[in-house]
Amino acid sequence: MSRRHLLGIAAALFVSVVPLGAQAQDYPSRPVKIVVPFGAGGPADVYARVLAQHLGETLKQPFVVENRPGAGSIIGTDAVAKSDPDGYTLLLMSNTHTVNETLTPNKPFKLMNDFVAVAPINYSDLLMVVHPSVPAKDVKEFIALAKAKPGGLNYASSGPGTPYHMAGELFKAMSGTDIVHVPHKASGEARSSVLGGHVQMMFDAVTTMSNSAKQGQVRALATTGTKRSELTPDVPTVSEAGVPGYEATIWLGLMAPAKTPQAVIDKLNAEITKIVNRPDLREAWAKQGAVPMTMSPKEFDTYLRKDIDKWADVVKKTGATAK
Secondary structure (H helix, E strand, C coil): CHHHHHHHHHHHHHHHHHHHHHHHCCCCCEEEEEEEEECCCCCHHHHHHHHHHHHHHHHHCCCCCCCEHHHHHHHHHHHHHCCCCCEEEEEEEEEEHHHHHCCCCCCCCCHHHHHHEEEEEEEEEEEEEEEECCCCCHHHHHHHHHHHCCCCCEEECCCCCHHHHHHHHHHHHHHCCCCCEEEEECCHHHHHHHHHHCCCCCEEHHHHHHHHCCCCEEEEEEECCCCCCCCCEEEECCCCCCCCCCCCEEEEEEEEEEECHHHHHHHHHHHHHHCCHHHHHHHHHHHHCCCCCCCCCCHHHHHHHHHHHHHHHHHHHHHCCCC
């Protein structure tokens, strides 16, 4: 190979690498949008705004949260999938997305093809609550009531495929009960339905429903993790309260459109990891029942693929549908 040919190859490689490095170094040079495909007031919205504030402070550009709920997260997610892969439109996602890969196969996007993993944020348990008018003081009494009235009790969710929906379907399957799913457009609407007594039960994020339980607006029957939540230490887990082996949580993460430069992905991951490891943030989140998560983009990609497989199995076993 001639010296001239070698120099040509070297020059081509230099030209192809420099823009990526420069792009990461200059990123962000304008405001960044974080699309939350869920309604305002829920965990995804709350933690997206916390993340946006800290990213804006460290990266010296505004990170703006835009809520685009609907169709169990599909509307907002599709909008991000169709946006430019330049790091200026990001997706705040949850296990709703990994569930929907099986529950709603005919979506206009495929999660692991049209997006790239950026970083996880945190996870939290769910709280099983009933309206005070429901004559059940614990999980066993609720199961007995549901079995005495097949199809007579309802549970609310923020839409098909959401953690609230799947927690309910898993509970039905493992407890042998027939409880009617009542989907809503957003978690705030579902929460209001239970608080107002229009729907009897809900699995809601402990971070947002624990205060209502402490105020007596709803009755907390159980939490959904493997151990009791520090927020509600007197409330047993579903597993210990009558459904052995039951577990369901809600976790949040960030993704970007496919083909977003890897250097930008790595920069975002590094900054998010720093943020969720901040002692003051970890302490504040602990009081809310949220546990920080940290992974590299590759590790988060693996985590997402495993979660897709996990919920595919649950959908198959429970017969859950997107309604």
